[in-house]
Amino acid sequence: MKAETLSYFHMPELTLVGLGIFFTFFMLMLLWVFQHQRKPFYQRLEQLPLADD
Amino acid sequence: MIAEHNVTHAGSDPGELEEFTYDDQIVRYFAYATIGWGLIAFLVGLLIALQLGLWQLNFGLPWLTFGRLRPLHTNAAIFAFAGNAIFMGVYHSSQRLLKTRMFSDVLSRMHFWGWQLIIVSAAIMLPLGITQSKEYAELEWPIDIAITVVWVIFAVNFFGTIWKRRERHIYVAIWFYIATIVTVAVLHIVNSIELPYSFLRSYPVYAGVQDGLVQWWYGHNAVAFFLTTPFLGLMYYYIPKAANRPVYSYRLSIVHFWALIFIYIWAGPHHLLNTAMPEWAQTLGMIFSLMLWAPSWGGMINGLLTLRGAWQRLRTEPIIKFLVGAVTFYGMSTFEGPLLSIKAVNSLSHYTDWTIGHVHGGTLGWNGLLTFGILYYLVPKLWNTELYSKKLANVHFWLGITGTGVYMISLWVAGITQGLMWRGLTAEGKLMYPDFMETVTRIIPLYWVRALGGTMFIIGFCIMVYNLYKTMQSGRISEPQKHKARRLVSVTTLNASELGSKHRLLEGLPMVFTVLSVIAILVGSVIEIIPALVVQEFVPNDKKIKPYTALELAGRDIYVREGCYTCHSQQIRPMVSETLRYGKPSTIAESQYDRPFQWGSKRTGPDLARVGGKYPDMWHYRHMINPREIVPQSIMPNYPWLATANTDLDVISRKLQVMQTLGVPYSNDEVKQAKADALRQAEKIAAGLRAEGGVNDAELEQRELVALIAYLQRLGKNGGVE
Numbered sequence: 167m168k169a170e171t172l173s174y175f176h177m178p179e180l181t182l183v184g185l186g187i188f189f190t191f192f193m194l195m196l197l198w199v200f201q202h203q204r205k206p207f208y209q210r211l212e213q214l215p216l217a218d219d
Numbered sequence: 220m221i222a223e224h225n226v227t228h229a230g231s232d233p234g235e236l237e238e239f240t241y242d243d244q245i246v247r248y249f250a251y252a253t254i255g256w257g258l259i260a261f262l263v264g265l266l267i268a269l270q271l272g273l274w275q276l277n278f279g280l281p282w283l284t285f286g287r288l289r290p291l292h293t294n295a296a297i298f299a300f301a302g303n304a305i306f307m308g309v310y311h312s313s314q315r316l317l318k319t320r321m322f323s324d325v326l327s328r329m330h331f332w333g334w335q336l337i338i339v340s341a342a343i344m345l346p347l348g349i350t351q352s353k354e355y356a357e358l359e360w361p362i363d364i365a366i367t368v369v370w371v372i373f374a375v376n377f378f379g380t381i382w383k384r385r386e387r388h389i390y391v392a393i394w395f396y397i398a399t400i401v402t403v404a405v406l407h408i409v410n411s412i413e414l415p416y417s418f419l420r421s422y423p424v425y426a427g428v429q430d431g432l433v434q435w436w437y438g439h440n441a442v443a444f445f446l447t448t449p450f451l452g453l454m455y456y457y458i459p460k461a462a463n464r465p466v467y468s469y470r471l472s473i474v475h476f477w478a479l480i481f482i483y484i485w486a487g488p489h490h491l492l493n494t495a496m497p498e499w500a501q502t503l504g505m506i507f508s509l510m511l512w513a514p515s516w517g518g519m520i521n522g523l524l525t526l527r528g529a530w531q532r533l534r535t536e537p538i539i540k541f542l543v544g545a546v547t548f549y550g551m552s553t554f555e556g557p558l559l560s561i562k563a564v565n566s567l568s569h570y571t572d573w574t575i576g577h578v579h580g581g582t583l584g585w586n587g588l589l590t591f592g593i594l595y596y597l598v599p600k601l602w603n604t605e606l607y608s609k610k611l612a613n614v615h616f617w618l619g620i621t622g623t624g625v626y627m628i629s630l631w632v633a634g635i636t637q638g639l640m641w642r643g644l645t646a647e648g649k650l651m652y653p654d655f656m657e658t659v660t661r662i663i664p665l666y667w668v669r670a671l672g673g674t675m676f677i678i679g680f681c682i683m684v685y686n687l688y689k690t691m692q693s694g695r696i697s698e699p700q701k702h703k704a705r706r707l708v709s710v711t712t713l714n715a716s717e718l719g720s721k722h723r724l725l726e727g728l729p730m731v732f733t734v735l736s737v738i739a740i741l742v743g744s745v746i747e748i749i750p751a752l753v754v755q756e757f758v759p760n761d762k763k764i765k766p767y768t769a770l771e772l773a774g775r776d777i778y779v780r781e782g783c784y785t786c787h788s789q790q791i792r793p794m795v796s797e798t799l800r801y802g803k804p805s806t807i808a809e810s811q812y813d814r815p816f817q818w819g820s821k822r823t824g825p826d827l828a829r830v831g832g833k834y835p836d837m838w839h840y841r842h843m844i845n846p847r848e849i850v851p852q853s854i855m856p857n858y859p860w861l862a863t864a865n866t867d868l869d870v871i872s873r874k875l876q877v878m879q880t881l882g883v884p885y886s887n888d889e890v891k892q893a894k895a896d897a898l899r900q901a902e903k904i905a906a907g908l909r910a911e912g913g914v915n916d917a918e919l920e921q922r923e924l925v926a927l928i929a930y931l932q933r934l935g936k937n938g939g940v941e
Contacts, residue, residue, distance in 0.1 A: 184746040188481055191739070199473045207388075212465035214316055214390040215456050219600060219700075 234706035237385065240699035241314045243601055245327040247696075249307035250597060252335060253590060254684055256299035259342075261677045263292040268673055270856075271823065272666040277856035282346035284856045286782025290357045291345040296582055297355060297445060299338045304590040305449040306334070306373075309396050311597060312456040313377065316393055318386045318704040322379025326372050333369035337362055348780035349419050352815050353434045355441045356410050360421045363411040370407065374400050381729045385704040389729055391472040395452030397729065398480050398736045402444040405740065409748075410437035416877040417870055420776075424881060427810035431491055431818055432500065436748060439487035442578075446586055448480065451518055454546060457593050458525050461538045467524035471517055478514035480736060482507050484743035489560035492569065493792040494818060495807045501562065503747065508560030515553030522546040537612035541592030544620050548584025552577065567642070570788055570822040572662065572669075573634025576627045583623040583676055591619065591683055598687045602694030611686045615679040622675030629668035637662050642796040650799050655825040656852050663854070764937045766812045766883045767930070769871050769897035774930030776874075777866070777923050779815065781858065788819030789828040789934065802829040802935065809937060812883050824855060829935030836904055837912040839928045861924040862916070866901075868894045901925045 270276045270285045277284045314321060321327050340362050344350070350357040358366070377400060381393070410433055413421040425433050459466050466472055488496060488504025523546055526532070532539050555577050559568050568574060599606045606612060640658040643651030652658055767775060778784075791797050793804040805828050810816055819826075834842075838849060844862055846853035872893040879885045889896070901920035908914045908925070919925060 184485075184742055187742050191481065192478065195477050196474065199470050208469040211388055211390060212459075212469045214386065214388075215312075215392070215459045216463065216465065217315065219315060 234385075234708045236703055237706050238701055238703050239318075239320055239385075240701055242321050242324055242327060243311070243699060245321065245324070245331060246307055246311040246597065247601055248328075248331050249303050249310060250594060250601070252303040252331070253300060253307055253594070254687065256295060256303055256338060257590075257680065258677075258684065260292060260295035260300045261673070261680060263288055263295060265670065265673045265677060267292055268666065268670045271854060272663055272670060274854045274856060279857050279859065281348065281781075281860050284781065284858075286785050286856070287346050287348055287350075289785045290350060290354075290782060291342065293355060294341050294345065294357065295338070297441065298341070301446055301450075301582070301586045301590070302334065302338075304586070304593070305399075305445075305453070306330070307597070308453040308457070308593055309377070309449065312392055312453065313380055313396065316386065316390045316456065317380055317384035318702070319380060319384050322376050322383060326376035326379075330369060330373045330376060333365070333372060337365050337369060340365070344419070348782070350780065350782065351413070351421070351423065352779045352782065352784050352817070353410070353423070353430075354438050354820060356407075356434065356437055359419050360411070360413050360415050361419065363407070363413070366407060367404075367411075370400075370404055374404065378729070378733075385707055387707055389732065390455075391466075391469070391476060392452040392456040393729075394476050394732065394736075395448045395455065397733050398476070398740070399444050399449040399452070401733060401737050402440065402448075402480070402484070402740050405737070405744070406437045406440050406444065409744075410434060414877050414881060416873045420870075422814040422874075422877055422881060426812060426814045426881070427816050428496055428807045430814065430816040431494070431496060431810075432488065432748060434816070435490040436484075436487035436744065439490055440484055442581070443483040443486075446581065447483070450549075450586055450589055451475075451479075453589060453593060454518075454522050454542070454549075457589075457596060458522055458542050458546070461536070461542055461592070461596055462526050462529050462532065464525060464527075464529060467521050467527060471521045475514050475518040475521060477739065479511075479518065481739045481743070482510050482514060484740045485747060486511060486560065487747065489565070490820065491818070492560070492562050492565040493794065494790050495805045495810075497807075500747065505560050505562055507743070508557045511553065512557050515556075516550060519546055519550035519553070522549075537606075537609055537616055538592050538595045540613070540616045541588045541595060541619075544616065545585050545587075545589035545592060548580055548588060548623065552581040552585055555580065566792070566794060567638040568634060569792075570820070571634035571638045571641075572630040572665075572821075573638065574820070576630030576634060579630070580623065580627045583619070583626065587623070587676070588616075588619060591615065591680075594683070594687060598690050599694070601696070602691050603697050604690060604694030607686050607689035607693060611682050615682045615686070618675050618679030618682070622672045622677075622679060625672030625675065626669050627672075629665045629672060633662040633665035633669070636665075641800070642794070644796060644799075648795075650796060653800070655800075656850055659823070659854060660852050764808055764811060766878070766885060767933065768900055769868075769875060769889075769893040770866075770900040770926050770929040771933045772874060772878070772930075773866050773868065773871055773897060774923075774926035774928070777861070777927045778817070778930055783827075784817050784819045786819075786821060786823035786855070788822050788826045790818040791826055791828050797826070801826045809935075812878075814878070814881065827931070827934055831932045831934040831936040835911065836907050836928050836932065837914075839931055840908055840912065840914065840924060843924055843927065858924075861927060862922055864923045865918070865921040866897075866923050866926040868897050871897055897926075900929060904928055 266276065267285050267288050270288075281287070310321060310327065337358075341358055344359065344362070345357060349359050351359060377396065381389070412425075413423045415421040423430055455466055455472060485507035486504055488500045489508045490504075492501050492505065494501075523543065526539070526543065529539075533543060559565055559574065559577060595606060595612055637658050640652045640661065645651050789805070789810070791801045791803070791805045798804065805818075809828070810818070840862075842849045843858045845857050845859075846855040872890055875883075875885050875890045875893045879890055898920060904925050905914075905919040905922075908919060916922065
């Protein structure tokens with residue numbers, strides 16, 4: 167089953183590269199977003215739509 | 220009165236205080252256009268829904284047939300109604316979030332009038348049959364160029380506004396707008412590469428499976444980046460605004476954004492599951508579609524929980540009702556989409572009305588209700604008054620939500636019923652419902668229920684139009700309000716401590732952000748499409764399969780013009796029931812010369828991939844003029860004009876020449892003698908029709924119907940090689 171599925175992947179390295187990019191990118195983004203010191207900054211940002219028209 | 224913004228933030232952005240106004244007139248223009256085109260899109264949708272129940276509503280007129288009006292409906296709903304709604308919200312919210320007037324009033328107006336001109340052109344050309352037949356990308360090359368120009372105008376205006384902003388940091392709604400602008404540009408340009416053979420006609424550079432892959436990479440992401448990301452941006456602005464409280468989690472909105480734009484772009488192949496498309500691309504499309512559950516629901520939860528502590532307003536505020544209703548439908552649609560992308564589920568749902576029910580849950584429920592909520596919010600503000608009637612808005616809400624529900628449920632039932640009937644086998648291994656018509660007549664009552672749901676939705680819409688008209692009438696357009704905010708000092712003159720951190724610096728640099736967004740969408744696009752385009756072994760070119768003859772090609776173009784693909788697929792899936800009904804599964808090689816590909820996405824009628832030779836020429840001749848003469852219960856329109864109009868063979872040499880340029884192995888002699896060859900083949904078919912059926916037409920060989928018969932009889936025959 168596994169061998170059969172993999173036999174269809176003509177360029178398997180490309181999908182692995184894609185998965186690698188996505189995983190790395192996603193983890194870095196999570197680490198960046200959830201830094202504790204960023205909270206005041208987000209608190210200011212989330213107020214932006216609430217300013218007067 | 221002068222409203223003041225970031226005035227007290229001296230120290231972080233010590234620029235001088237400036238006075239400015241917003242351009243709300245452009246927002247009003249787009250609001251008018253949204254309402255006007257919305258009405259047209261919905262009415263055309265209702266007409267084609269009724270045509271499926273009552274074929275007579277095709278009126279025997281070429282420009283009113285289902286095949287030509289269905290693309291008009293989808294284009295009007297997506298690009299005219301939703302498109303103008305996006306621009307309305309983007310122009311209104313961006314100015315406020317960036318604390319500046321749009322970059323250029325002239326560009327704003329060029330964008331507005333250019334977009335309306337494109338819509339009018341589409342409304343003329345699609346009923347005339349001027350189409351590429353690629354779903355949501357039907358418009359021909361001159362309009363494709365116009366779309367590119369107008370989109371660039373919009374992009375320059377938008378990025379110019381960011382450049383002259385007075386707010387250092389970019390709110391998440393603007394991120395969604397940026398992703399929309401750059402991705403739609405990439406999608407449109409890549410999918411629209413075509414070679415014209417006349418003023419209004421062209422062939423795509425991609426053929427067969429490549430065309431399918433590129434088209435559904437585009438088609439799926441048109442949903443993603445035209446009907447989802449810009450509306451999510453609007454959600455992140457208008458829900459906090461209407462509820463008067465900040466978004467539930469700003470952090471979640473960032474994760475939502477990056478995960479969504481990265482994953483969405485990969486999911487296109489789920490439109491081609493169980494087809495001849497390579498297995499790995501199907502698996503990739505399915506897995507990424509399932510992964511989409513997470514960011515989509517993250518966004519929905521973020522939108523809904525913004526109302527924490529304010530749920531009581533759901534009872535009293537119609538705007539909140541519409542916005543919450545929209546986000547709820549977004550959640551339902553984004554649950555159903557991945558579900559339908561599971562190959563086993565898709566084998567049942569694909570080509571049925573289940574898919575149509577699903578997309579209408581998204582467009583009516585998500586895009587429609589959100590747009591209505593924004594209109595109810597904006598019109599009183601832009602006309603300086605109160606909403607004329609909350610009661611009417613509530614009536615609209617309940618009609619809209621009930622109509623959408625009725626619509627979706629009726630088509631779920633229709634789709635599942637038909638899907639099960641198609642695959643039903645007897646104990647002896649034969650088809651339980653071998654007559655395709657039986658699977659059509661069984662679901663026609665559900666088409667009437669669907670039309671009822673659509674009618675309720677339209678009545679609600681008309682109530683909104685009346686309510687907003689009375690609101691506008693009671694209000695007035697006053698002088699633009701003056702605002703004050705500090706000019707931004709260039710980031711290069713600020714050090715990191717003044718900005719807070721280097722991360723903030725990054726968020727303050729929209730160009731860097733835009734590049735990152737482009738990379739995020741290109742990764743999936745490149746990995747998915749490049750193998751199909753560059754690897755020869757991936758798309759085996761079968762030399763035994765002959766290109767279409769000149770007459771077959773002319774007939775194929777008539778097939779495309781009439782929008783036959785809107786009801787007939789040309790792709791037999793490797794399933795027992797399909798093989799029993801239609802013949803052996805389709806292969807990649809069989810459509811290697813198909814420009815555009817005609818695999819289709821819906822089977823209101825049977826698959827035609829192997830219809831060639833199944834019936835005599837006379838059967839097709841009579842069936843096209845009046846399908847009920849052959850199949851009494853058929854709901855297909857009559858095509859009598861095909862028996863009286865002549866095939867345009869003056870351009871046939873040019874067509875073959877363009878195909879030759881694109882790599883189709885026509886010899887120079889075949890190109891030169893195309894017209895003579897076509898007439899020779901037509902004479903043969905015409906002689907048969909005269910002898911077999913006594914067709915009394917002195918110019919029969921000239922008729923379009925003869926060319927169409929030549930094409931239909933070729934399907935599945937591969938030019939004599941089976």
